[in-house]
Amino acid sequence: MFRILESSVLAGFLYILSMSAYAVEYLAAENQVANFSTVKGMEYMAHLIKDRTNGRVDIKVVPAAKLGSEKDVIGKMKSGEIGFARVNVGALAQFVPEAAVVSMPFLFRNTKHEQKVLEGPIGAELLKEISKGDYIGLAFYESGFRSFYTTKRQIKSIEDMKGLRIRVQESDMMNAFVAALGAIPVPLAYSAVGDALKAGTIDGAENNVPSYVSTKHFETAKFYTLTNHIIAPDIVLVSRKVWETFSPEDQKIIAASAGQSVPYTRKLTEDQEQAGMKTAEAAGVIVSKMDLPLDRQPFLFAVRPLYKTFLATENLRKFEQQIRKTY
Numbered sequence: 001m002f003r004i005l006e007s008s009v010l011a012g013f014l015y016i017l018s019m020s021a022y023a024v025e026y027l028a029a030e031n032q033v034a035n036f037s038t039v040k041g042m043e044y045m046a047h048l049i050k051d052r053t054n055g056r057v058d059i060k061v062v063p064a065a066k067l068g069s070e071k072d073v074i075g076k077m078k079s080g081e082i083g084f085a086r087v088n089v090g091a092l093a094q095f096v097p098e099a100a101v102v103s104m105p106f107l108f109r110n111t112k113h114e115q116k117v118l119e120g121p122i123g124a125e126l127l128k129e130i131s132k133g134d135y136i137g138l139a140f141y142e143s144g145f146r147s148f149y150t151t152k153r154q155i156k157s158i159e160d161m162k163g164l165r166i167r168v169q170e171s172d173m174m175n176a177f178v179a180a181l182g183a184i185p186v187p188l189a190y191s192a193v194g195d196a197l198k199a200g201t202i203d204g205a206e207n208n209v210p211s212y213v214s215t216k217h218f219e220t221a222k223f224y225t226l227t228n229h230i231i232a233p234d235i236v237l238v239s240r241k242v243w244e245t246f247s248p249e250d251q252k253i254i255a256a257s258a259g260q261s262v263p264y265t266r267k268l269t270e271d272q273e274q275a276g277m278k279t280a281e282a283a284g285v286i287v288s289k290m291d292l293p294l295d296r297q298p299f300l301f302a303v304r305p306l307y308k309t310f311l312a313t314e315n316l317r318k319f320e321q322q323i324r325k326t327y
């Protein structure tokens, strides 16, 4: 009896030892705050992965840009210093030109259009293209329309953009976009925007409602104009260096779990969008629409040249065409 017990304890001990030799904790960078939909989505994905790999792959989601700005994080993923991240395609496009396709202004007509594209064959194909180099794209998270918010005035027409200092993501395309509208682009890390608004070094920024509200930017920038200019999805990324250390079986588990976190995250994003709008309005934010289509037309016209510059290859233009033809 004692022998049996002794040998099973020993076996258990050896098992724990062997498990701990293989269980590695990976960090996943997030720049949104703890209860934000994408952070929850990444945590859900991490939970599925840990469970299904019996703890071999243990991912810890680190929110609030504690691992660095989006630009720094993507840079550090090249060497594998950071294994996982959820970033926005706008920021990724600086490193992977294919990511620019879905960050272009006035491309998606609405979130349904975005969802159909990303979750269908075009989305799958685009993930493959994005995954040819230093990064593996596991899944897209839909993130809602981005619009301008400003401290001084409402945007009623393109004229109102003139001379405003608008914060942009650290992206050449976003820089060119805001400049094309007649404003002055100010590239800044996401975490620096709140202080810049308060200090008055910028007059506004642009983002989706959950980001506008969770960052409390609405407390300083009281005009939110539904320009609905970009729906740039977020993307769950793994460093290729780290990806290649996983067995094919674990790679499958990781990819499937990321995919399963998409509908989970979408529901939270939709809820946060609705709740965020209410919070903003209750705090006295003036939410306004532009009078369609007359005031919107000059915006569409101004961004046209950007397509030539940032979708510079036939392959990228092919994606654009396929997206536009999706109904």
Ligand code: GTR
Residues within 6 Å of the ligand: 031, 032, 070, 086, 087, 088, 090, 091, 143, 169, 189, 190, 206, 207, 208, 211, 234
């Ligand atoms: C948010 C996105 C962030 C970051 C931010 C920004 O919508 O979730 O990852 O890209 O926009 O504007 O910097």
